Amino acid sequence: MRTTGPTPEQLAAARAARESYRSGVVGPTSGVAHGLTQANLISVPADWAFETLLFAQRNPAACPVLEVLEAGKTESTMAPGSDIRTDIPQYRIWRDGELVDEPTDAIAAWEEHPDLVSFLIGCSFTFESGLVDAGIEIRHQTLGRNVSMYRTNVECTPAGRLRGNQVVSMRPIVADRVADAVRISGRIPAVHGAPVHIGDPAGLGIADLSRPDFGDAPDVRDGELPVFWACGVTPQAAIMASKPPFAVTHAPGSMFITDVPDAEFIQ
Structure with missing residues (x-):
């Protein structure tokens, strides 16, 4: 479009x-x-x-x-x-x-x-506007906080001297709106696209959701799932590693x- x-x-x-x-x-x-x-x-x-x-x-x-x-x-x-x-x-x-x-x-x-x-x-802040327009709350906006971001155990494909693990951002989404969030963000691969993981943070090697590596601690409520998107802070993890x-x-x-x-x- x-x-x-x-x-x-x-x-x-x-x-x-x-x-x-x-x-x-x-x-x-x-x-x-x-x-x-x-x-x-x-x-x-x-x-x-x-x-x-x-x-x-x-x-x-x-x-x-x-x-x-x-x-x-x-x-x-x-x-x-x-x-x-x-x-x-x-x-x-x-x-x-x-x-x-x-x-x-x-x-x-x-x-x-x-x-x-x-x-x-x-x-990923770009596709947030589509989520908001669809009536999906962006909790860190509601609370005036920074989004929660985490270093994962997922290794990026290296390039010469650059290497490192993927960083993800997380947004809690009401369970019955997760499919909508996937569909809306998936239409914009130029800004990370669809989530890379939904649910148990241990699947990405994240031990404690309440302690992000970047940004502010999240507020995940009953009936919500943590939804993780690839994050543009990944190059900073590569800088630290390389x-x-x-x-x-x-x-x-x-x-x-x-x-x-x-x-x-x-x-």
């Missing part, structure tokens, strides 16, 4: 959100600019770019690439006038696989490494908001 572009109201909401993050506002982007595509970010030095692209191609559920910005470029074609160094609420700076800083802008990173190649990767000398990512839950309607990616 193709659309004619964002509505004026959507475009105004996306631009206002990016401007607020550029001014230093911090917080999860789930539910912001309803109906517009959000993206994860990973930026690496040019000599790691091919392996990062290959890793994404070999692990498309977790790392669906929406756009690649050439070395040194900082404006996304998915949001004209944007700047990926400033328009995300919070960033993560990595050195040798270790998290060293979480600034609200990454301008200094590009000054230090002007050859950074950037990848915008599909985010230890590239330098990388920049978004902070989990803090996405880049584009001007592209979700419907552009519905199949």
Whole structure:
């Protein structure tokens, strides 16, 4: 399905959100600019770019690439006038696989490494708008929290020096709406698509659902099932495992908001 572009109201909401993050506002982007595509970010030095692209191609559920910005470029074609160094609420700076800083802008990173190649990767926050429109509650939005994310025991297909295990996001869904959630998200493979697991978290090697590796603890209620989707934080797990000398990512839950309607990616 193709659309004619964002509505004026959507475009105004996306631009206002990016401007607020550029001014230093911090917080999860789930539910912001309803109906517009959000993206994860990973930026690496040019000599790691091919392996990062290959890793994404070999692990498309977790790392669906929406756009690649050439070395040194900082404006996304998915949001004209944007700047990926400033328009995300919070960033993560990595050195040798270790998290060293979480600034609200990454301008200094590009000054230090002007050859950074950037990848915008599909985010599950995008299909949340379809779930909401279908009357399926997104609990972390209701509670004003970040989504719960977990490292799993599922190994990604390695690419050169890059390796690591898949990260998943989890949303509790009322049991009789799980099939609807699968159908709605499954129509958008560009933003992770259908769930990778439903039910017992032990099936993914998750020992304690109440202690996520990223994001906030979930609120799972009676009659609900934990539903797990592949997550764009997976490249950060690969950074921790593979230890590239330098990388920049978004902070989990803090996405880049584009001007592209979700419907552009519905199949």
